[in-house]
Each structure stands twice: as C-alpha cells, then as structure tokens.
Amino acid sequence: xxxxxxxxxxxxxxxxxxxxxxxxxxxxxxxxxxxxxxxxxxxxxxxxxxxxxxxxxxxxxxxxxxxxxxxxxxxxxxxxxxxxxxxxxxxxxxxxxxxxxxxxxxxxxxxxxxxxxxxxxxxxxxxxxxxxxxxxxxxxxxxxxxxxxxxxxxxxxxxxxxxxxxxxxxxxxxxxxxxxxxxxxxxxxxxxxxxxxxxxxxxxxxxxxxxxxxxxxxxxxxxxxxxxxxxxxxxxxxxxxxxxxxxxxxxxxxxxxxxxxxxxxxxxxxxxxxxxxxxxxxxxxxxxxxxxxxxxxxxxxxxxxxxxxx
Numbered sequence: 603x604x605x606x607x608x609x610x611x612x613x614x615x616x617x618x619x620x621x622x623x624x625x626x627x628x629x630x631x632x633x634x635x636x637x638x639x640x641x642x643x644x645x646x647x648x649x650x651x652x653x654x655x656x657x658x659x660x661x662x663x664x665x666x667x668x669x670x671x672x673x674x675x676x677x678x679x680x681x682x683x684x685x686x687x688x689x690x691x692x693x694x695x696x697x698x699x700x701x702x703x704x705x706x707x708x709x710x711x712x713x714x715x716x717x718x719x720x721x722x723x724x725x726x727x728x729x730x731x732x733x734x735x736x737x738x739x740x741x742x743x744x745x746x747x748x749x750x751x752x753x754x755x756x757x758x759x760x761x762x763x764x765x766x767x768x769x770x771x772x773x774x775x776x777x778x779x780x781x782x783x784x785x786x787x788x789x790x791x792x793x794x795x796x797x798x799x800x801x802x803x804x805x806x807x808x809x810x811x812x813x814x815x816x817x818x819x820x821x822x823x824x825x826x827x828x829x830x831x832x833x834x835x836x837x838x839x840x841x842x843x844x845x846x847x848x849x850x851x852x853x854x855x856x857x858x859x860x861x862x863x864x865x866x867x868x869x870x871x872x873x874x875x876x877x878x879x880x881x882x883x884x885x886x887x888x889x890x891x892x893x894x895x896x897x898x899x900x901x902x903x904x905x906x907x908x909x910x911x912x
Contacts, residue, residue, distance in 0.1 A: 607666075608633045608760055608791040609654065614663035616649050623649045625814040626663070631793055631807075633759075636786045638805030639795040640903070646814040647795035651762050654793070655685050668759055681710050684753035684761045691749065694738035698729050698748055701737055702755055709756035723751040727781065743774035750781065761785070763794045767801065779804040799900045810903055817906045822899065829897035830905050831855060832871035836864040837890035838882055847885035848878065856904075867901050 609631035616624040624646045631637040639647050652658040654667055656676030665672040670679045692701055702720045711719055724730045727747040732740060737748060746766065753761060763782070767775040775798075782792060783804065794805065802808050802822050810818040810825065818825050838844040844864055848857040854877055855868030868874035875892060882889045 606633070607631060608635070608668060609637070609793060610664075610666040611650070611654070612664045614650065614653065614665060615661045616646075616653060616658065617661045623814050624653070624660075627811065627814070627816055629809045629816065629819060631791060633791050634786055634789050635791055635806045636782060636804065637791075637793045638802050638808045639793060639811065640797070640799060640802055640808055640899075641795075641811040642797055645797075645811045647811060648764055650811075651685070651764050651793070651795060655683060655762055656680065681756065682759050684756070684758035686749050686753040686761070686763045686766050692737045692745060692752070695736060697734050697736055698724070698740075699733045701748060701752055705752040706755045709758075711756050719755050719757070723755050726754075727751045742770055743777065746770060746774060746778060747781075750778075754785075759791060761790055761792045763792060765795050765797065767796065767798065775801070799898070799903055802899050808899075810906065812903075812907050818902070825899060825902055826897055828906065829902045830909070831867050831869045831897065831901065832874075833895040833897050833901060834866045834868065834871060834874060834878075835860070835891075835893045835895045836866055836878055836882075837862070837893075838864060839888050839890065843885060844882055844887040847881050847887055851877065851881060853877070854881075865895065867897070 607630040612628050614624055614627045615622065627650060639650065641647055649658065653660050654665055654672055656673050656679065659673050667679055668682050672679065693704065696704065699720065702723065703716065706716045706719055724733060727750060729747060729751060732744060737745060740748060767778055779801065782794065786792060805822065807821055808819065808825055809816055818828055841859060841864065845857060845859055848854060848864065848866065853870060854874055855866055857864055857866050866874055866878065878892060879889050
C-alpha cells in the first residue's frame with residue numbers, strides 16, 4: 603500500500619454467513635480525487651463504505667484511510683472523515699442549526715469553535731436563511747445540502763457519500779455535483795457511490811462493481827474504451843414501428859428509443875448497418891439516416907456484466 607494515497611483497499615472480502623457481499627475488491631483513491639464507486643443496487647457499494655468508515659469489520663483484506671488502518675484505528679480516524687449515508691441521517695424535528703450543532707458535537711468540535719464551523723458550512727451550502735427551519739420542512743435539495751453540511755462541519759479530509767443523489771430531481775443532482783467538484787478543488791478527497799452511470803462523468807476515476815466484484819477501473823475515458831460493441835443512431839419514422847422491426851433481431855444487438863431516434867448497440871456494426879435498412883424497409887418504416895454514436899458508460903457496464911457471466 604502507498605502511504606500517499608488517501609484510501610487504499612487491498613483484496614477486501616466481506617461475508618454474511620455463506621453470502622459473499624464483497625469479493626476481493628482492491629482500489630486506491632488519491633488525495634483531492636473524486637472517486638466514483640458505481641454499480642447497481644446490491645452490488646456491494648454500501649458494504650465497502652461501511653467497512654472503510656469502521657461500521658463493519660472486513661472478513662479479510664486490508665484497508666487504510668488517511669494512513670490509518672481500518673478497523674484497528676477507527677477511533678482515531680472518525681474525526682478526520684465525513685459520512686453522508688443514503689437516507690441523509692438528519693433529525694427531522696431539529697432545525698438546520700440544531701442538526702449542525704449535534705453533528706459538530708459528535709465529531710468532537712469544541713464549544714468555542716463550533717459556531718464558526720456552523721456558520722462556515724451554512725454559508726457554503728446556502729443554508730443560512732433556513733437556519734431556524736426544521737429539517738422536515740426543507741425541500742429535497744435543501745435536505746441534501748444540509749446532510750452534506752453535517753458531514754462537512756468538522757472539516758474532514760475524506761468524505762464518503764453513499765448514493766447522495768438518490769431520489770433527487772435533475773437540477774438538484776447537478777447542483778450537488780457542482781458542490782462536490784468545488785470541494786475537490788479545495789483538496790477534499792471523496793468516494794461517491796451511485797447507480798446513476800451518467801454521474802460518472804463528474805468523477806476523476808471510477809470503479810465499476812457488480813455482485814461484489816470489481817469489473818473495471820480507471821478514468822471515465824478509459825472505462826468507455828473497454829466497449830466491446832459499437833453504437834448507432836437510427837433516425838426513422840414512425841419511430842415505434844421501427845423499434846418493433848429491430849427488436850430481438852439475431853446478431854443486431856440491443857435496440858431502444860433514444861430521444862427522437864433509435865439507438866442500436868451492436869457487437870457487429872457492419873452487419874447492423876447492412877441489416878437495419880432491410881429490416882425497416884420490410885416493415886414499411888422510412889429510414890432517414892444511420893450515424894455513429896460513442897458508447898456510453900451504461901453500454902460498457904452492461905457489456906462487462908454480461909461477459910462476466912459467460
């Protein structure tokens with residue numbers, strides 16, 4: 603393990619009885635990096651975070667956060683990390699100030715320093731005007747900002763954010779990621795779990811996990827380069843009839859409606875280019891154009907999951 607990394611995980615295993623939730627997972631996170639831990643629900647993402655924050659003990663493997671060994675040094679570590687859980691962990695009956703005061707006290711901020719720390723995060727996350735508002739009365743975006751402020755009030759070096767945008771509207775999700783990138787620019791290290799693959803573009807590096815195993819790691823560009831199929835945009839009319847004509851055709855690949863066109867992800871693009879006009883013509887569908895499209899991270903993830911099952 604390299605001491606200069608903020609987080610180091612080596613051959614991590616966590617079992618619950620006969621079930622292996624985390625299966626020999628290894629990765630590292632550099633200081634100031636936004637590291638995306640991506641995968642479907644039940645992939646093992648939350649289990650890894652709970653191990654790294656000392657909530658769960660690993661079955662085997664080694665973990666270090668900020669140079670401290672987990673779980674052995676968890677007591678020393680807890681004042682240097684922040685954790686934003688899936689359900690935000692807010693106290694609905696407490697006001698914004700009262701939530702911040704509670705979490706600041708739990709994290710060990712002294713009584714003299716606490717007011718300034720609270721004012722700092724309320725200003726940073728635009729919460730000052732809601733200072734006396736109960737958490738339950740905040741809009742979803744405000745609750746998300748308060749949860750992040752509670753995780754940040756003690757100035758941690760590493761933040762663990764577990765599916766923080768789940769259930770948010772697109773505008774709130776984008777605002778959240780702007781805040782994450784701003785924090786990273788200020789030197790904070792963040793490990794963010796999500797099942798929204800489009801959010802991966804906000805991360806410096808990614809780790810894709812499925813059924814407890816790492817299936818890819820690297821920058822978003824590197825992960826996209828692992829695509830084993832090409833994507834085609836097919837403009838045709840009527841769209842619904844075109845979809846029916848292409849769905850399930852042998853050797854063609856996956857077809858879905860994407861905006862105002864069809865998107866075909868095919869392992870054999872030359873075959874697809876030749877077959878699509880014939881299939882659409884046979885269904886009395888007018889083909890307007892076939893153009894290349896870059897594979898998305900979702901395309902790559904689906905391909906890697908399928909290949910891991912073969």
